[in-house]
Amino acid sequence: MIAEVSLIVAYTFIFGSMYLGIALGFTLTTGVLRVFNLAYGAIFLIAVYGTWMFWNDVGFGLIESIVLSIVLVSVFTYAVYRIVILKFAELEDYMLAALVAVFVIVEELIAYFYPEIVGVYIPTTIYGELVPFGEANIPGQYVVTAFVSLALLAIYLLFFTKTKNGFIMRAISQDMFASKLVGVNFNRTFALAMIIASIPPAIIMLLISPIWALNPYIGWSVFTIAILVAVLGGLGNLKGSIMAAYIIGFIQAFVGFLLDPRLMLLIALIVVMIVLIVRPKGLARAETIW
Amino acid sequence: MPKIEPRRGKIVIHLLGRKYEWTVEPRYWRNPMIGLALWLTLPLLIYATATSVFHYHPIALLSTLIFANLLIMMAVPFNLQVIGTGRLSFGPHFFLAVGGYTAALLSRDYGVSPLLTLPAAFFMGAIIALAISPITIISRGVYYVLITMLLPFILGEITYWRSDIFGAETGIPNVELLFHTTGNVTLDVLIFVYVSLAIALVFLFFVDRTLRSRYGLMMGVINEDEDVALSYGINVRWIKIVTFTLTSGAMAISGWFLAHYQGSFSGPVWLMPSFLIMVLLTATLAGKGAIYGVVVSAYIVATLREITRVSLGEFSVVVLFLILLTLLYFLREGFWGLYRKRRYREYEPSIRVRRKT
Amino acid sequence: MIEMLKVSNLTKRFGGIIAVNDVSFEIKKGEIVGLIGPNGAGKTTLVNLISGFYSPDRGKIEFNGKNITKMRMDERAKLGIARTFQNPRVIPNMTAHMNVLYAILGSEHGKELTMTEAGAEAIYYLDLFGLLKKRDVLAGDLAIYELRLLELARALALRPKLLLVDEAMAGLNPAEAEAVSKLINRIRNEFDLTIMWIEHVLKVIMRSAERVLVMHYGRLIADGKPEEVVKKPEVIEAYIGEEEV
Numbered sequence: 020m021i022a023e024v025s026l027i028v029a030y031t032f033i034f035g036s037m038y039l040g041i042a043l044g045f046t047l048t049t050g051v052l053r054v055f056n057l058a059y060g061a062i063f064l065i066a067v068y069g070t071w072m073f074w075n076d077v078g079f080g081l082i083e084s085i086v087l088s089i090v091l092v093s094v095f096t097y098a099v100y101r102i103v104i105l106k107f108a109e110l111e112d113y114m115l116a117a118l119v120a121v122f123v124i125v126e127e128l129i130a131y132f133y134p135e136i137v138g139v140y141i142p143t144t145i146y147g148e149l150v151p152f153g154e155a156n157i158p159g160q161y162v163v164t165a166f167v168s169l170a171l172l173a174i175y176l177l178f179f180t181k182t183k184n185g186f187i188m189r190a191i192s193q194d195m196f197a198s199k200l201v202g203v204n205f206n207r208t209f210a211l212a213m214i215i216a217s218i219p220p221a222i223i224m225l226l227i228s229p230i231w232a233l234n235p236y237i238g239w240s241v242f243t244i245a246i247l248v249a250v251l252g253g254l255g256n257l258k259g260s261i262m263a264a265y266i267i268g269f270i271q272a273f274v275g276f277l278l279d280p281r282l283m284l285l286i287a288l289i290v291v292m293i294v295l296i297v298r299p300k301g302l303a304r305a306e307t308i309w
Numbered sequence: 310m311p312k313i314e315p316r317r318g319k320i321v322i323h324l325l326g327r328k329y330e331w332t333v334e335p336r337y338w339r340n341p342m343i344g345l346a347l348w349l350t351l352p353l354l355i356y357a358t359a360t361s362v363f364h365y366h367p368i369a370l371l372s373t374l375i376f377a378n379l380l381i382m383m384a385v386p387f388n389l390q391v392i393g394t395g396r397l398s399f400g401p402h403f404f405l406a407v408g409g410y411t412a413a414l415l416s417r418d419y420g421v422s423p424l425l426t427l428p429a430a431f432f433m434g435a436i437i438a439l440a441i442s443p444i445t446i447i448s449r450g451v452y453y454v455l456i457t458m459l460l461p462f463i464l465g466e467i468t469y470w471r472s473d474i475f476g477a478e479t480g481i482p483n484v485e486l487l488f489h490t491t492g493n494v495t496l497d498v499l500i501f502v503y504v505s506l507a508i509a510l511v512f513l514f515f516v517d518r519t520l521r522s523r524y525g526l527m528m529g530v531i532n533e534d535e536d537v538a539l540s541y542g543i544n545v546r547w548i549k550i551v552t553f554t555l556t557s558g559a560m561a562i563s564g565w566f567l568a569h570y571q572g573s574f575s576g577p578v579w580l581m582p583s584f585l586i587m588v589l590l591t592a593t594l595a596g597k598g599a600i601y602g603v604v605v606s607a608y609i610v611a612t613l614r615e616i617t618r619v620s621l622g623e624f625s626v627v628v629l630f631l632i633l634l635t636l637l638y639f640l641r642e643g644f645w646g647l648y649r650k651r652r653y654r655e656y657e658p659s660i661r662v663r664r665k666t
Numbered sequence: 667m668i669e670m671l672k673v674s675n676l677t678k679r680f681g682g683i684i685a686v687n688d689v690s691f692e693i694k695k696g697e698i699v700g701l702i703g704p705n706g707a708g709k710t711t712l713v714n715l716i717s718g719f720y721s722p723d724r725g726k727i728e729f730n731g732k733n734i735t736k737m738r739m740d741e742r743a744k745l746g747i748a749r750t751f752q753n754p755r756v757i758p759n760m761t762a763h764m765n766v767l768y769a770i771l772g773s774e775h776g777k778e779l780t781m782t783e784a785g786a787e788a789i790y791y792l793d794l795f796g797l798l799k800k801r802d803v804l805a806g807d808l809a810i811y812e813l814r815l816l817e818l819a820r821a822l823a824l825r826p827k828l829l830l831v832d833e834a835m836a837g838l839n840p841a842e843a844e845a846v847s848k849l850i851n852r853i854r855n856e857f858d859l860t861i862m863w864i865e866h867v868l869k870v871i872m873r874s875a876e877r878v879l880v881m882h883y884g885r886l887i888a889d890g891k892p893e894e895v896v897k898k899p900e901v902i903e904a905y906i907g908e909e910e911v
Contacts, residue, residue, distance in 0.1 A: 049451070055451045055454070055455075106638065110641075111397075112391075112397045112593065113593055113637060115397065115399070115454060116586065116589040116590060116593055116637070117634055117637055119399075119582055119585070119586055119589070120586050120590065120630045120633065120634050121634070122582070123582055123583050123586060123626065123630055124626075124627050124630045124631060124634075127583075127624075127626040127627045127630075128627050130623075131623050131624050131627065239582065243459070243462055246455055246458070246459070247459075250452065250455050250456075254451065254452070279470075281469065281470050282466075282470060284462075284466050285463065285466035285467060285470055288459055288462060288463045288466060289463065291459070292456065292459065292463070295444075295448065295452065295456055296443060296444065296447060299447045299448045299449075299452060300452070301452075319782070321780060327777070327778070328778070328779070328780045329780070330780040330781050330782065523771045523772075523776070523777075523781070526767075526768055526771050526772075527768075527771070527772055529760075529768070530757065530768050530772065533757040533759075533760075534755060534757060536719065536739075536755065537755050537756075537757065538740075538772065539718075539738070539739035539740045539743065540717065540739065540740075540743055540748070540749055541740075541743060541768065541769050541772035541773060541824065542740050542741075542743030542744040542772055542773050542774060542824065543740055543772040544740050544741075545740060546738075
């Protein structure tokens with residue numbers, strides 16, 4: 020029993036932190052830009068398979084490949100912003116449909132070049148040993164991922180509270196019209212925020228890839244988690260997202276260790292649905308980032 | 310008793326103390342008639358000429374038509390749902406899967422005939438929709454999009470969890486076919502084409518009548534501005550819930566058709582986002598609120614899908630979606646918009662849809 | 667005369683702000699009652715409470731002796747409460763004709779009409795407000811003066827018993843304001859209406875209204891004939907700095 024309790028505590032922390040990192044960018048694009056970037060799920064795939072492509076097929080070193088794939092993610096995000104989001108800015112339903120279509124195109128493209136049978140393995144393991152926690156042993160890479168995720172959150176908070184660009188983005192999230200009036204360079208700030216938002220999920224995905232079995236269709240399940248966290252937290256609010264991430268982490272750890280691992284996502288989905296019916300705007304109000 | 314009173318250009322029907330109006334203007338009948346005749350003869354034409362003219366197996370072409378009709382069966386109620394609830398839903402394929410599973414399970418496990426699984430699928434879809442219909446009132450904008458997007462994921466997870474019942478990816482086999490096979494497979498497929506076409510036509514007719522009725526106009530107001538609709542004394546909640554329930558039931562009928570057409574039903578195939586996008590793009594490419602445009606866009610989407618599938622194989626989805634995105638990019642008003650631009654006329658109040666999500 | 671609207675102890679809070687604070691008054695059938703007060707006095711909130719846009723925190727609203735406090739907006743509209751909006755809320759990409767037509771079809775009496783009959787009735791209301799020439803113009807392309815008229819036509823097409831007019835003068839020049847005020851008086855007589863008229867500008871209301879209610883910081887500070895009300899010290903104090911007085 021004690022073993023189970025320590026497992027649940029440890030994995031609540033690990034899953035929670037990890038999900039926070041995954042959802043961070045989605046929360047930001049929705050919170051700052053009021054853009055619902057449904058192509059966000061493609062970032063996970065591009066990060067992992069981009070690295071694999073540069074490293075395995077082109078022949079760069081691992082670090083160079085990772086850097087290049089993050090550049091690729093940024094280029095992709097910028098392209099999505101310029102081509103889809105700006106074009107359909109006033110037709111939100113067209114935009115959402117187009118964004119999901121972009122996601123599926125990326126997914127199918129990757130599935131074509133790297134089908135499921137091609138084993139993709141990226142050696143990003145930083146600490147491969149087991150970490151003892153109470154009665155339980157936890158893979159070290161999970162712990163590393165969780166702490167990197169928290170570090171990314173801390174960097175974000177510093178960025179938004181201390182820097183000028185962060186301040187401008189918060190101003191936009193408060194009042195788009197007013198910030199247009201005071202002469203904020205809108206397009207540049209938007210593009211910058213989109214790119215900034217695309218980096219944390221890429222890093223988390225690369226760190227977690229040695230543990231998770233990778234396949235081209237993993238994007239949707241990871242994206243589902245990002246949606247759950249962002250929606251439950253009240254789209255765009257970081258405080259709400261932190262709460263939501265750990266709640267979902269707890270649900271998953273609890274269900275996974277005490278009930279049935281196959282129910283992990285299902286129960287989380289149902290809980291979020293119920294919460295949304297009771298509190299339609301999520302746990303925290305989404306009017307500010309923090 | 311109904312009393313029918315002919316007037317110039319229209320017929321007024323008095324029934325149960327209410328008056329119903331039906332515009333009958335033969336001079337506007339030509340183009341719809343030509344369209345309908347084309348639509349009805351196309352399957353026969355393909356059946357007769359596929360081998361000799363196209364050097365192509367007719368079954369492949371006929372099943373493309375079935376897919377097109379399936380898209381119409383989904384996109385037409387979807388269009389009505391979006392107009393009547395004033396919200397963009399990302400979960401139409403959820404109701405297709407609900408209907409499909411209901412029909413398939415009843416047929417396989419209890420030997421229920423297809424004629425009885427039809428109402429069962431409809432009511433199952435409608436009841437589930439009714440149960441979750443409060444979301445059409447409570448949640449707005451992107452929250453609604455995301456909630457409806459989560460519904461198919463929930464069903465998908467359930468089918469994996471209880472794969473002993475739902476059969477996960479292999480699905481539910483041994484579902485009774487819609488009719489006894491004629492022995493000629495191609496002829497069977499042709500009959501299925503006409504069954505799907507009939508369902509699509511019925512949906513089209515009902516949705517068209519609804520949109521032209523006073524309820525359609527009320528939906529138009531709800532779509533534009535819910536507060537104004539309320540100040541008119543329109544019972545917004547009621548209209549939203551009824552629309553959501555009935556259109557979801559209609560979508561479940563497409564699932565019923567699929568189960569009895571394929572003889573099996575596999576949810577995960579249809580719960581995939583790529584099918585959702587095809588429905589969404591069929592509805593959007595049709596032009597906003599253009600019900601007849603759906604027919605055109607469904608046939609274009611299905612044809613493009615078949616062409617890319619045959620010529621490109623594994624790579625087809627990528628190219629198909631790129632083509633559809635390009636179309637979406639350049640055809641803001643949709644296929645119907647192109648037609649309307651050339652032949653603009655307004656002889657009955659029609660709703661123009663401007664969606665706010 | 668009979669009381670048409672009776673409001674007692676109505677209170678509405680938004681966070682820490684009390685927008686409407688313990689307001690009680692009544693309106694008799696056939697009256698034109700002006701509701702005035704400086705900006706932020708809670709006039710529009712009061713209209714929103716009566717029309718059902720918000721529900722009150724405390725208090726009671728009675729309409730023709732019936733308690734409507736808990737009713738939804740559409741149910742109140744069916745009982746005969748119509749309103750116009752401070753910022754005209756017409757449906758911009760439908761024509762003026764269609765805007766009125768939809769109102770008729772949505773309303774209670776519209777249920778018995780066919781589309782053609784409702785269309786004819788819509789034309790009648792457009793003509794009444796001099797909008798006949800503009801019937802095929804998209805409402806989004808109308809000028810502010812025409813929008814005000816369209817809103818009135820639309821509200822009247824619902825055949826209300828009580829019409830709530832929320833700032834019909836805002837944004838109009840003096841000649842247009844004069845025309846609108848004459849029209850409102852005319853429809854009151856012709857259609858046997860009761861009108862509650864919210865206005866920021868005092869001059870017009872002083873001439874048209876038979877009774878004036880004055881609000882300040884959510885409270886009702888005066889109620890009476892226009893010429894008596896303006897002499898009250900608390901009203902003058904409330905309007906200090908406002909050039910209209």
